[in-house]
Amino acid sequence: MHNYPAILKRVGIVSIAIGIFDLAYFIHYTSQDISSSSNWRQSYSSHGLLLVAAGVFLLRGSLRAVPTITWFAAFGISNLVSSIFTMLLFFKPAELWAIEFRLDPVGFSRSFLVKIISIGLLYWIYKQLRAAPVLSASLKSGHSTSTPKFAFILGIASAVLLTGIMHFTQNSAAGAKAVELARSQYGNNYKYYLTAISWTNGNVKAWLTAYNQHEIKPVQVEWK
Secondary structure (H helix, E strand, O other): OOOHHHHHHHHHHHHHHHHHHHHHHHHHHHOOOOOHHHHHHHHHHOOHHHHHHHHHHHHOOOOOOHHHHHHHHHHHHHHHHHHHHHHHHHHOOHHHHHHHHHHOHHHHHHHHHHHHHHHHHHHHHHHHHOOHHHHHHHHHOOOOOOOOHHHHHHHHHHHHHHHHHHHHHHOOHHHHHHHHHHHHHHOOOOEEEEEEEEEEOOEEEEEEEEEOOOOEEEEEEEEO
16 A cells, blocks of 8 residues: 555556647647648647646645546547547548658658657556556545546547438538539549538538648638
8 A cells, every 4th residue: 555655656657747738739730821630639739737736746745636537448449449440441542641651651651640649648547547556545545446438438438429420411401512612612523521510500510621642631611
């Protein structure tokens, strides 16, 4: 039991360091005109604040924070792993994956590397916080030590649900309308892939990726 403060401190230091790096990575890419292929990594880079906050609690030796941080680590592991498979198999056209890799193999590989490192980091945090000294100290302090099964299930379900929603939207009348408008504005030299859509006060705004064998670029269309 006496080893648990050292474990919490170690995880806290790593979490803060990675969180700061994550925030710097996020700021760097959002400050540039990066194509939509980077949106995937940007969405997770914004989690740097959570890593820093979690690290501060752990550095202070807070056993109360351990179940919450463990829960989010479990959710992140299952969500990231599921999102990789759903995106590879269902979310994005295989042709677009191939073109992205051919045009920018370094950037393409880096985006996947960020995902893999994130999964590894979350797994390490989870295993550290599920170590026997931490569980023993948490139990004696009256905090939960149960396995966060619901977090794992919710992580998988949210990734599958998001993929299902986007698949439905891409094949809906609104998705077809977005592609039609993009083609009328940017020409028939591109194929168009819907990445996001929003409805606000009767206005519809859609974001798409326009691509061919030589170029990939983000485009946006609006209509009422």
